[in-house]
Amino acid sequence: MTGITYEDFLDLSYEPSDADLVCEFHVEPAADMEIEAAASRVASESSNGTWAELQVEECVDLSATACDIDGSRVTVAYPDALFEPGNMPQVLSCIAGNIMGMKAVERIRLLDCRWPEGLATSFPGPQFGSRVRDEIFDAGDRPILATVPKPKVGLPTKEHVRVGREAWLGGIDLLKDDENLTDQSFNPYEDRLTESLAARDEAEEATGESKSYLVNVTGPTHDMLERVDRAAEEGCEYVMVDVVTTGWGAVQTVRDACESHGVAIHAHRAMHAAFDRIETHGVSMRVIAQLARLCGVDQIHTGTADLGKLANEDTVGINEWLYSDLYGLRDVLPVASGGLHPGLVPELVSRVGTNVCIQAGGGIHGHPGGTHDGAKALRQATDATVAGVSLEEYATDYPELAVAMEKWGTETPR
Numbered sequence: 001m002t003g004i005t006y007e008d009f010l011d012l013s014y015e016p017s018d019a020d021l022v023c024e025f026h027v028e029p030a031a032d033m034e035i036e037a038a039a040s041r042v043a044s045e046s047s048n049g050t051w052a053e054l055q056v057e058e059c060v061d062l063s064a065t066a067c068d069i070d071g072s073r074v075t076v077a078y079p080d081a082l083f084e085p086g087n088m089p090q091v092l093s094c095i096a097g098n099i100m101g102m103k104a105v106e107r108i109r110l111l112d113c114r115w116p117e118g119l120a121t122s123f124p125g126p127q128f129g130s131r132v133r134d135e136i137f138d139a140g141d142r143p144i145l146a147t148v149p150k151p152k153v154g155l156p157t158k159e160h161v162r163v164g165r166e167a168w169l170g171g172i173d174l175l176k177d178d179e180n181l182t183d184q185s186f187n188p189y190e191d192r193l194t195e196s197l198a199a200r201d202e203a204e205e206a207t208g209e210s211k212s213y214l215v216n217v218t219g220p221t222h223d224m225l226e227r228v229d230r231a232a233e234e235g236c237e238y239v240m241v242d243v244v245t246t247g248w249g250a251v252q253t254v255r256d257a258c259e260s261h262g263v264a265i266h267a268h269r270a271m272h273a274a275f276d277r278i279e280t281h282g283v284s285m286r287v288i289a290q291l292a293r294l295c296g297v298d299q300i301h302t303g304t305a306d307l308g309k310l311a312n313e314d315t316v317g318i319n320e321w322l323y324s325d326l327y328g329l330r331d332v333l334p335v336a337s338g339g340l341h342p343g344l345v346p347e348l349v350s351r352v353g354t355n356v357c358i359q360a361g362g363g364i365h366g367h368p369g370g371t372h373d374g375a376k377a378l379r380q381a382t383d384a385t386v387a388g389v390s391l392e393e394y395a396t397d398y399p400e401l402a403v404a405m406e407k408w409g410t411e412t413p414r
Contacts, residue, residue: 009043010036014067016077022114023095026280027074028107039066039074041104046094047082073111085122088248088295096283107280110287115294117327123294124255125329128264130355132298132333136237136264137173137210142386143349144173145378146214146335146359150366152178157191161199163371167364168203168211170375175200176359177216179242179270189215189227197234214240214266221250225257232261239263243292243300244271255296266335267297276313289318292332299333301359305351307344307412319352335359339413341366342381342391342404349385358382362413368403377404 016022029038047064062082068075076095084090096110133139149155149163164175175196183189193215200211217227217239224241231239239258243251251267258265269292275282285302292300302322303315315336322332334356336348341363348358360378367374380401384394395402 006037006040006044008040009047009063010040010066012067012069014065014077016065016067016075016114019080019116019118020077021080021083021091021095021116021119023076023078023110024112025074025076026072026107026109026111027105028072028280030104030106033104035069035072035074036066038104039069039076041102042066042074042099042108043076045102046076046097046099047078080116080118083119085119086252088123088252088291091119092248092291096287100282107278109279109281110283112284113287113290115290115326120294120329121327123252123329124259124296125293125326126265126296126298126332127255127259127262127330128298129330130299130323130333131330132264133355136212139173141354142382143354143356143358145171145375145382146174146176146337146357147172147364147371147375147378148176148178148359148361150361152361153181153184153187155187157187157195160187160192161195163365164196164213165199165203166371167375168200169206170364170372171207171209171379172364172375173210174212174214174238174357174359176214176266177240178361179216179218179245179268182216182218183223183227190230193231193234193236197236212237214238216240216242216268217254218242218246218268221246221253224250224254228254228257228261228263232263237264238266240266240268241297242270243267243295243297244269244275244288248291248295251292251295251297259296264298265296267292267300269301285313286318286321289322289332293322293326293329297332299335299357301337302334304336304338304340304344304348307340307348307351316351319356323355333357337361339363341408341413342377342401343408343410344412345378345381346385346391347410349382354386363404363408366407367400368407369400373400373403376400 043064043066064078276285303313305315319334337359340360364374377400380398
């Protein structure tokens with residue numbers, strides 16, 4: 001193999017094989033460059049090329065191929081042998097690494113991936129996936145419900161636990177730490193874990209329903225493994241990981257530890273918008289969700305289908321991919337969160353279905369009657385929606401829902 005140049009990485013007649021990882025990019029070339037030249041550089045830099053013409057005596061052919069261009073959309077096929085099986089950081093260093101900063105492109109965004117069976121099944125996928133609704137809870141046909149005590153940081157352990165108890169007693173299934181609550185002095189991990197689980201047990205006995213706690217184990221990897229062990233020892237069915245900020249290699253390590261304990265993983269996507277907020281650059285939430293599924297989380301935030309406070313994103317399309325068949329790997333339960341309240345539940349369910357987790361923070365704790373009434377209102381809205389009864393009609397018999405409807409109606413917050 002001699003004389004390797006950028007042009008060798010462009011072949012619009014190439015048909016990707018079933019073994020190729022096929023990635024779709026949005027590419028805006030630099031001002032002085034044609035799309036074909038930019039596409040060839042993307043394929044080169046993300047596989048085995050460089051800016052200078054190479055004279056190579058012997059080399060395994062691991063070249064990626066820019067094989068289709070449609071306007072600003074560029075398809076690149078990567079040979080399977082380019083990747084180390086089961087190593088997500090290495091995969092991303094190829095397909096979303098140096099190319100994000102190349103001068104040859106003004107903007108570039110990784111939009112979607114088609115994962116070949118060999119590479120996909122080198123990852124474990126979820127341990128439970130959407131089966132958590134049946135194996136951990138007894139929610140029947142309704143979505144499971146979650147909440148985060150608000151404010152998300154600053155509550156002492158005693159108050160955090162009180163809020164959680166009120167939410168569980170009001171009908172919430174899951175109490176969840178938020179992304180920036182880990183092991184701070186005002187609310188230490190160990191105290192919060194043990195005292196919250198004691199309150200969970202009380203709530204289960206009082207309601208006759210299964211409850212659980214998404215305790216945030218995010219931290220340096222060795223700390224996360226210790227926290228997973230403690231959560232399992234205390235009988236917690238879940239842990240929560242900030243998957244983007246902690247890194248995919250750490251997520252893979254935590255996934256292995258969780259399997260040894262039979263513990264599910266809730267993925268918080270904090271920092272995702274640093275990659276997907278600009279629609280023409282970075283990495284799409286669709287791809288981030290794919291990475292999370294392969295690495296083995298059981299549920300992940302995917303947005304509110306434009307109903308909440310967060311920026312527009314393809315929640316429905318992402319959810320469909322998370323449910324889809326992927327060579328026998330389990331699915332992932334989507335979590336709808338960010339500015340939700342009882343009045344939005346019917347439209348949310350009409351858009352995303354019932355095989356989801358609905359999480360509300362301010363939409364519970366901001367209820368005029370407090371957390372307990374707010375939790376009851378969200379549960380009432382969910383029960384009414386699943387039963388096919390309008391919220392207005394249902395609220396005539398449930399004052400907590402009536403108060404929530406009076407306060408928020410069906411308005412979308414910002």
